[in-house]
Amino acid sequence: LDRLQMGASIRHSKLEGLEERETLFLEFHGSPRAVDEQIALVREICASFGGDELKWALEQEARTKLWTARHNAYWAARSLRSGCESFATDACVPISSLPTCILEAQRAAEAAGLTAPIVGHVGDGNFHMLVLYEPSDPAQRARAEALTDQIARIALAHGGTATGEHGVGLHKRNLMREEHGAAIEVMAALKAALDPSNIMNPGKILPDETDLTP
Template structure:
């Protein structure tokens, strides 16, 4: 098995008749410029990009429907696009076709403060939504780091730093508006917090990565802004001590909102990039939400656990400016990594394991990094067993690529053997297709049956998620 995808054959051209029809529909909002096409076919990582033949900038569900119907009539591939921050080749137009850019669908359609929910168009970003909500006393907690679109976050079943308390997109999407491969507009779910009516189509489309339809609107849960928020940082002499602190914190039932792990390599990179002055040691970032008394109690409890495992310099703050600086540094971890090896490409990958196996999985992975002679800092949303690493590689060095690929294979298979998953939040795209069968076995054939039933001509983001 290889985690390094093989090159795809050149993409077929989209029929000129389709281009002309889309131009009639969208005018200047249809682009065939090389620069625009290139930008829409490449994500943030080393994965090879494949530009679409045209980019259609939609502004409404009705326009998306019209675009899909035109493409379906020509059996032309469709690739949905939010902000392009995905990490496993999700937006590469492997078979050419039309990219539907949803970024101009950026309206917050309704906020129901009494019911703690809202409805947004797919192009609204998480930061935009929280800015809109700022004066309502509510917020949306899912925070993958990048200012991703909520449609893209739904399509990739995004997670992030707050998942240990608030869950992932799967738990926070109440309903969807979706344009299917044959051009129908369907609405799934609703505003009720539970339902026993029919198949759960909402969960089918959450995490489908654009392979079953184009998500155009999302109904989301919202939460009250906590009375008090505190952030804390703690350094450890050993990675094992840091991870064991996480495990005992979770097993003790302390309602921590965020727990982030940075190994000494990642911490050194973040210190230099963000101009912080913490020790270059394995480090945990925490955040606590609740009442003032509750936050203080949580902080003290975690500090006591950390001290048992060699934690030192446990410092916590309620100052918003300091908290924002800390979490911005964490969100910039990918760019901080790239600063360690100028000119290198970043290959980001992730796994997730049951919390009881977290220390074993991370320590074995760390030992394997050293044995493979790779530069690959570790960072993770370890409160829910999820960790990431970024291989810093020269794409023109076949030996380095081979070593990184082999290490990734071993890490993923190790996680699966521990009862975990090949990806906690990045998704499959085309970068992790080889591992889907290993994780799900015969269930992949059922996924393929669903795909064939909803998209018989395979026009929805072809070449992603399912093995060929």
Template sequence: MKQNTTQAITRLGGRFGDQFTTADAIRRHHATGVTAHRTETPDAVLFARATADVVDAVRICHQHSCPIVPFGTGTSTEGQISAEQGGVTIDLSGMNRILRVSADDLDCRVEAGVTRKTLNASLRDTGLFFPVDPGADASIGGMASTRASGTNAVRYGTMREVVMSLSVVLADGQLIETGTRARKSSAGYDLTRLFVGAEGTLGIITEATLRLAPIPQRIAAAVCTFPTVRAAVSAVVAALQSAIPLARAELLDALQVEACNRYSKLNLAVCPTLFLEFHGTDRAVDEQVEMMAEIAKEYGGGDFRWATATEERNRLWQARHDIWWAALALRPGSLGIPTDICVPISALPEVVAQTHADVAELGLIAPMCGHVGDGNFHLCVLVGPDDHNEQARVTELNARMIARAHAVGGTCTGEHGIGTGKIGYLAAERGEAMAALCAVKRALDPRNIMNPGKILDVGAYRPYQ
């Protein structure tokens, strides 16, 4: 442990008492997430209870140049919670108060540790809901930090669209508010969007003001099978180009459907399948369904299988959210390596089809799913933990996917973020703009203590003269 970190830990222990620990088991837990990347344990963990705790802790760490890693629920997939340089992890899960709900203004204020399920449970009697649904019961602070999205993004947007303002503790312990409750603003730099997606590298989010959405009068969910993944994706693209306001459009390939049948006790046909959901008034939903059914038939789609009761609909979507565990169960003892890319929707059918062909060519087991309504899809590649040849083929597959995304104007990640796993791919994607990103990092975190080793390598780019 570096001397500066040792000094910071001594001071933090004196300041926070039983909120602060260096216990091995707790340190290891805070380096363990839903990731296949190597992770490093922090030297200590602080359980913050309020924004003031974060301010005090960051000031102490800044004085000693001690690295800091924010932690929500540990559901990130690209190594964002790894303490690459040791230091202190600040666990925000205890900051879980819902501070305000303004039903008339369709917004709310929450602490960073509130999870999306907890928030929606608290909104049940207001006629509103928080629409960003990445699957995992992630914390709001973590979702903002990784610019999360999920199954509802095609209709309601991502964290980029729903976050109105943030309370952020900067690297020197200064607390700032990034925006207001106004629905729009043209007042200066958009600091809120700067911190949404920064993965804790510029500051620690402690509170968030969020847009909420009215619960629709009617929600209708259905599944529809297709002869190929290309046909299924093409149907969604055609629907979007026809202005059908899909609320959810999720692709599962045949292998992923088989995994869901086994794990979630479903009885779906083992074919490429779309999970669809429609929101609106009774008349609007009827019109959407009629138009979508016609488009599906044009691409070889079968009849819609409806989940009309709330319990049945929830079961269907819970199965979709459990696909990670369902995929792992296909090959017990395997290591799951998740990856994702996002491309313009017109390019999606070809990119998905080519990726499917790559999986077959490389001899890998990789169930596919995707938020195809916004051009984003995922693979969960199952490999032997000690099979280095197989892991090398996964690296090749990931490289092909990202190169293909870049070739059509897409991105190396639609929602998982960069973390430690995609630093090189971000550099290839942003090119000369990486110098500007590093300039922002240096300006806000000159000592490089905020989640160092994530998103970019500051030392690889010269400062502006």
């Protein structure tokens, strides 16, 4: 969770004892000895990069409380601007590119003048920016939509994908050729061969101009 999202989570879920700053949540599994070794290693790594002392828990109730900030993140983020709607981005990049990609995404949101907290499951390089906008303001909605495309293109520029887990659907079809290039024709040929009448989920994933002629 970035600083903006963490602050929203603390206020929304009334999480005393947690700080309003960038926060990484980790879960360790294994034998008691293996878990102790993992915690010691992570503590050393965090300290070497200027991180705070770990806050951790073993009992289920205490663990659930720590995870609340992440589990309630969506509604916490929506509480930042009452009455607003949102778009969720789904950028996924190689882990080595993740810090740079997140910083570029934050700068893009700031330049667009939009409130956009970030949450992710960053162990696989995937993060989501929730872009908030006023539904009664067409110009603001347009900026929000443009920002979601910009975040996807930032991910592509870092060797990633426009959609890590949320799928393509309608809104990301315009990015598929940028991401996959000539492979789009191969996908279209397979689609046409398996679905010559184009009745299986028509109008999704592939760009509008793609030829689906069998």
